[in-house]
Amino acid sequence: MSRTKPGRLAVAAALASVTAVALSACGGATEAGERSPADEPIVFAMPPGTDDPDILDEFGVIQSMVGEATGREVQEEMPADYLGVVEALRQDHVDVAILSPFATALAIKNDSVDPLVVWKASDEPASTCYSLKDSGIEEVSDVAGQQVAFVDPGSTTGYFMPASLLNANGLVDGEDYESTFAGGHDSALLAVANGSVDVACSSIMDILAESGTVDPDAFQAIGETAPIPVGVAVVVSPELDAETRGQLLDHLPEAVTGNESLAALGGNDEYILEPGIEPFQPLLDAAEAVGLNLEDMR
Numbered sequence: 123m124s125r126t127k128p129g130r131l132a133v134a135a136a137l138a139s140v141t142a143v144a145l146s147a148c149g150g151a152t153e154a155g156e157r158s159p160a161d162e163p164i165v166f167a168m169p170p171g172t173d174d175p176d177i178l179d180e181f182g183v184i185q186s187m188v189g190e191a192t193g194r195e196v197q198e199e200m201p202a203d204y205l206g207v208v209e210a211l212r213q214d215h216v217d218v219a220i221l222s223p224f225a226t227a228l229a230i231k232n233d234s235v236d237p238l239v240v241w242k243a244s245d246e247p248a249s250t251c252y253s254l255k256d257s258g259i260e261e262v263s264d265v266a267g268q269q270v271a272f273v274d275p276g277s278t279t280g281y282f283m284p285a286s287l288l289n290a291n292g293l294v295d296g297e298d299y300e301s302t303f304a305g306g307h308d309s310a311l312l313a314v315a316n317g318s319v320d321v322a323c324s325s326i327m328d329i330l331a332e333s334g335t336v337d338p339d340a341f342q343a344i345g346e347t348a349p350i351p352v353g354v355a356v357v358v359s360p361e362l363d364a365e366t367r368g369q370l371l372d373h374l375p376e377a378v379t380g381n382e383s384l385a386a387l388g389g390n391d392e393y394i395l396e397p398g399i400e401p402f403q404p405l406l407d408a409a410e411a412v413g414l415n416l417e418d419m420r
Contacts, residue, residue, distance in 0.1 A: 159363045163195040164188060167207045167219035177329065180384050181220070188218055191373035192366055203305070204276025211235045214361045218370060224409070225276035226355040227402035233360070238367070239375045240355040240401060242392040247346035249279040251287065251323040252314060255342045259320055262291045262345040268320035270301045271310040280307055283347040284323035286408055311336045352401045371395060
C-alpha cells in the first residue's frame with residue numbers, strides 16, 4: 123500500500139497554536155476545567171444526492187467507523203449538495219466528511235478543508251453517459267440540442283467528468299445543450315427514464331440497477347469519460363483538534379480499505395495519508411481548461 127504521511131508533525135504544531143476562541147468554536151477548550159473536544163459529539167457529513175438504500179447503508183458504516191476511531195458520539199449531517207458539505211466544513215459546523223475527488227480538489231484549493239486520506243482510483247472510465255434506447259441519441263455528438271441531467275456541481279462522476287467529456291467533443295453547456303442538476307445519480311437516471319431529460323451520466327448504474335432503482339435494459343451507453351487520478355477522500359475541518367485528527371488517521375484507512383461492505387464507495391487497496399493538493403492537481407487543471415471558475419465554487 124502507498125502510505126505517505128507528510129506533514130503530521132507540522133499539522134499538530136499548527137493546531138497547537140490555534141487560539142482558545144477558535145477551539146471553542148469547534149466544541150473544545152484549552153484551560154483546565156473546561157470541556158475538551160472529546161466531551162462533545164463529532165459531526166460527520168454524508169455526501170448528499172442519493173436515496174439508494176445500499177449506498178446510504180455504506181455511509182452509515184463509515185459513520186460507525188468515525189465513532190469507533192474517536193470513542194465519541196457521532197452526529198450526522200447531510201447538507202443539500204457537495205459544496206454545502208465543503209462550506210459546513212469551512213465554517214466548522216462539520217468535523218469530518220466523505221467527499222468526491224472534484225469537491226475535495228476545490229475545497230483544498232480554497233483552503234476550506236484538510237484532506238486526511240484519499241484512495242487511489244482504478245484505470246476504468248470514471249463515468250458513463252446514457253440515453254434511452256431508440257431515442258436517436260447514440261453517441262456524444264448527438265447530445266447537441268438535448269437536455270442533460272448532471273448530479274450536482276461538486277460531483278466528480280456526475281458532473282465534472284461528464285462535462286469535461288462533452289467539452290472535449292466540442293459541446294458547450296448553455297450553447298450546444300442545456301443542463302440541469304438532478305441532485306443524485308438515481309434522480310438523474312430516473313429523469314431520463316421518465317422523459318424529463320434526454321441524457322444523464324453516472325458511475326453507479328450497476329448499483330442502482332441491482333437495487334431495482336432503474337431498469338438498465340431501458341438505457342444505452344453513449345460515451346465514457348476518462349479515468350480519474352483519485353477516488354473518494356476523508357476530509358476534516360481545518361479547525362479539527364490534533365487528537366481527533368490523529369485518531370481518524372490511525373483508524374479509518376485500514377478500516378475502510380478492502381472492506382467488503384463498502385463496495386459502492388469505490389477506490390482500491392492503495393491510499394495516501396494527508397495527501398495535500400498534488401494528487402488532485404490533474405482535476406484542477408482540467409477544470410480550468412473547461413472554463414470552471416474555481417474561486418466561485420466555495
